[in-house]
Structures are given as structure tokens and as C-alpha cells.
Amino acid sequence: MNKTAFRAVLLALASALFFTLTYVLNRRAAVAGGHWAWTASLRYLITLPILAGLVGLRGGARPVLSAMRASPGPWLAWSGIGFVLFYVCLSYAADSGPSWLVAAGFQLTVVAGMVLAPLLYDDERGRIPPLAFGIGLVTVGGVVLMQLGRIGSGLQSDGWIALGCVLVSAFAYPFGNRRMLLHLEREGRSLSALQRVFGMTLASMPLWLVVAVWGFVRSGAPSIEQVWLSGGVAVSAGVIATVLFFEATGRVRNDPTALGAVEAMQGSELLFATLMGVALLDEPWPAGWTLVGGVVVLLGLAGLAAVSARPRSLPRP
Structure with missing residues (x-):
């Protein structure tokens, strides 16, 4: 049994549980009139000092800053895509469509990482x-089935956006x-998960400040409720789920x-969201x-966990 892979899958499931809260809280902020730009930027503006404190307590800030000074371009580019583009799109989607649609659409991460692999690596990976x-595609099919009853007669234009x-x-x-x-x-650098999240959050700050300025120009300062929801x-x-992932x-x-x-375990978010709705919001059982x-x-998630845990020979890091 590949214990490392199995434990990584369990960590990914735990991260998905904490990620699930994003959809509900972001949609609540949107319904209350909060601008999507504040929803997006506040998460990372609030996350940065928390991460800085955690990294500082462990004495791990210096290696991160050294890595960023040595190669600022990749840090700016990949944090811009992996954090800014990712969360701006997710926040704008929450402003345009219901939380169940956002949660369902994001489950494409079940296969997204695997599809991207040939574009990223020139080795076995x-x-x-x-x-x-194949199991990932089946899992995506299950996500589609879960949404058939909710889509009903079709999506409006905002839903498609x-x-x-x-x-x-x-x-x-x-x-x-x-x-x-x-x-x-x-x-040849080795940074912990916490250090990587801190570094990418810090590198994304210039873009987040631009997004925050846009939110201020469009809607003024955020409300206290939106600040609390973003917190x-x-x-x-921003902290627990991302570090675990x-x-x-x-x-x-x-x-x-x-x-x-591991990336496919994000597909469990839709299951967690459904179970939370039943347990906490008195929503009907599916x-x-x-x-x-x-x-x-x-079944798809269980299959992926089983496949990942099989012992096999791997390329040397």
C-alpha cells in the first residue's frame, strides 16, 4: 500500500471540507449586496497577516523571501494564475449564479489537473x-447527475456566465x-506547504490591491458583514484548506x-455542501x-483513493 499517497488523499479530503464554506459565504455576501471585487480581495488581504504570523512563529519567512528575491517572475505569474485568476473568477461567479452552480462547476478540478499534466511536464508526470x-470522468458524471434536478428548464444568461x-x-x-x-x-528549493501558501499570497498582493481599488471605485468601502464573511x-x-491542500x-x-x-478529492466539496445543507439548514435529503x-x-472518489494508494515505482524527485 502506498501510505504516502493514501495520507495525502485524506489531507485533500480534509481541505475540501474547509473549502466548502467558501461557496455559501461568498454567495451570502453577494446576496447582501457586497461587490465581488471586495469578496475576492478581502480573503487574501485578511489571509496574509495570519499566514505571516504563522510562518514567523516557525522562523520560516527568510527562505520564502530569499526564493522570491531570486526569481520574482515565477512567483508573480503562478500566484497570479493560481490565486488571483482562480479566486476572481470564483467570486464573480458567486455574484452571478447560485452557490450550488458554483460548487458543481468547480468540481471539474476532478480531472483538470490530469488534463493539464502534458502541458506542464516533460517526464513521466x-x-x-x-x-x-477514467474514474475522474465518472465522478464528474456523478456531479452532473446531482445537478439535473436543480437546473430544471435551463440556465439564465447570468447562470451561464x-x-x-x-x-x-x-x-x-x-x-x-x-x-x-x-x-x-x-x-532545488524545498519549502513547506505553509511557506508556499505564504509566498504565493504575498506575491499576489499587487494584483489584489488593484482588485480592491476596483471594488472601492465601483461600490465604496465594504460593509462590516462582508468583512466578517471574508474573514x-x-x-x-485561505489558511486551513489551502495549507492542507x-x-x-x-x-x-x-x-x-x-x-x-489528490486534486480530484475537491469533488467531495459538493457532497459536503449537500450534507451540511441537510444537517444544518433543514434542507431535504437528496x-x-x-x-x-x-x-x-x-464511489468515484473511493476509486480514486484506491488507485492512488496502490504501490508502484516512481521517478526520483
Whole structure:
């Protein structure tokens, strides 16, 4: 049994649980009239001092700053894609469509990382693992089934805009993360998950300040409620979930099958969102196609975990 891969999958599942809160809190901010630019930028503006404190307590800021000074271009580029493009699109989608649609669309991350692999790597990692990819497609099919009852007669124009934005977000997140891992590998630098999240958050600040200025020009200062909601997202998703996810991907960065499986665990967010709705919001228990789709997603995630945990020979890091 590949214990490293299995533990990485468990970490990814834990990260997905904390990521799930993003959709509900962002949609609540949008319904309350909060501008999407503030929703996006506040998460990272609040996250940065928290991460700086955590990294400082562990004495790990110096290696990050040294790496950023040595090669500022990659840090700016990959944080711009993996953090800024990812979350701007996700926040704009929350402003345009319901949270269930945003959560469902983002589950394309189940296969996004595997599809991107040939574009990123020139070694064994550039191969799309056929079994994991096939199970990933089945999992995506389960996500689609879960949404059939909600789509009803079709989506309005705002819904299609939201779906397009969230699909961009689903590819931007694994792309930025994988490119940063690859950059550090080529430079021979070893940074922890917390250090990488801190460094990418810091590198993304120039763009986040631009987004914040845009939000101020368009809607003025954010409300206290939006600040609190963004603070909740910052702690749950920006710190806890992101660090767990980066730790998981870092552990299996040289194993294409396990890396794809770890990224695919984000598909569990839709299951977590459904269960939270039943347990906390008195929403009805899933039935019909929604229940069938949920079972398919659950089986798909279990299959990916099993495939990733199989022992195999891996390329040396």
C-alpha cells in the first residue's frame, strides 16, 4: 500500500471540507449586496497577516523571501494564475449564479489537473493516468447527475456566465499550484506547504490591491458583514484548506496518479455542501437523480483513493 499517497488523499479530503464554506459565504455576501471585487480581495488581504504570523512563529519567512528575491517572475505569474485568476473568477461567479452552480462547476478540478499534466511536464508526470482519468470522468458524471434536478428548464444568461467563470477557476487553481511546485523543484528549493501558501499570497498582493481599488471605485468601502464573511473564508479556505491542500500535493508531486487523485478529492466539496445543507439548514435529503449522482461521486472518489494508494515505482524527485 502506498501510505504516502493514501495520507495525502485524506489531507485533500480534509481541505475540501474547509473549502466548502467558501461557496455559501461568498454567495451570502453577494446576496447582501457586497461587490465581488471586495469578496475576492478581502480573503487574501485578511489571509496574509495570519499566514505571516504563522510562518514567523516557525522562523520560516527568510527562505520564502530569499526564493522570491531570486526569481520574482515565477512567483508573480503562478500566484497570479493560481490565486488571483482562480479566486476572481470564483467570486464573480458567486455574484452571478447560485452557490450550488458554483460548487458543481468547480468540481471539474476532478480531472483538470490530469488534463493539464502534458502541458506542464516533460517526464513521466506528463502522462495522463488512464485509470484515474477514467474514474475522474465518472465522478464528474456523478456531479452532473446531482445537478439535473436543480437546473430544471435551463440556465439564465447570468447562470451561464457564472458557469464559464467557475470553469476557468477550476483549471487556474491546479495550474498555478503545479507550476509553482515545478519551479521550486527546478531551483532545488524545498519549502513547506505553509511557506508556499505564504509566498504565493504575498506575491499576489499587487494584483489584489488593484482588485480592491476596483471594488472601492465601483461600490465604496465594504460593509462590516462582508468583512466578517471574508474573514471566515480567509481562515477556513485561505489558511486551513489551502495549507492542507498544498501539503497533500507536495507529498505526491512526483506521482502523477496520486497527484491527480489528490486534486480530484475537491469533488467531495459538493457532497459536503449537500450534507451540511441537510444537517444544518433543514434542507431535504437528496432524492432521485441527485441521490444517484451523489452515490456515483462517492464511489468515484473511493476509486480514486484506491488507485492512488496502490504501490508502484516512481521517478526520483
